[in-house]
Amino acid sequence: KAGVTQTPRYLIKTRGQQVTLSCSPISGHRSVSWYQQTPGQGLQFLFEYFSETQRNKGNFPGRFSGRQFSNSRSEMNVSTLELGDSALYLCASSSGLARETQYFGPGTRLLVL
């Protein structure tokens, strides 16, 4: 079974731009969660989508948004980029049942200049 894939792997943007990141979960998985990893804050939960609905949301500003499609693929969007948005963005997929193992993708490294 193919693992979680994320595209693109690396991205450079400038302040004020917007960016869209994509995540394809493991086949059959209906839950996709997004995390931001930075040196100062560690791994922080952004949001989770299950069956095309946002099921949970972390403490991030409204500039961070996401969606999930009927094939469970998910995208996250960051508008009006700030320097502090430079981070590794990880997505994780699972069946969606509580306490099922989450499998992470390799991440998208975003650099905002």
Add this chain to the structure above:
Amino acid sequence: DQQVKQNSPSLSVQEGRISILNCDYTNSMFDYFLWYKKYPAEGPTFLISISSIKDKNEDGRFTVFLNKSAKHLSLHIVPSQPGDSAVYFCAAPPGSGATNKLIFGTGTLLAVQP
């Protein structure tokens, strides 16, 4: 408010010896804990988990111990191997509701010296 804490940013051990990674939590509602390992340029990989109804869970070289009264868990790796060198995160779901949200600690960088 850091609900899951890993107070040691780094740890260095000799190959063949035991590695002990520690994690503390503040929320007594947490009842399930996981350890993930992360290599540079890769996503975290699930290692082992433990439910609060147990105080120990073992999987090969990896054992996790849970002390609920102290709100403390530890991951033991025996024997340690150079390939174990990575960042280790402990994590917990927030407790209630149908969610896959995980709260992560800040991680401990383990270096296993040959």
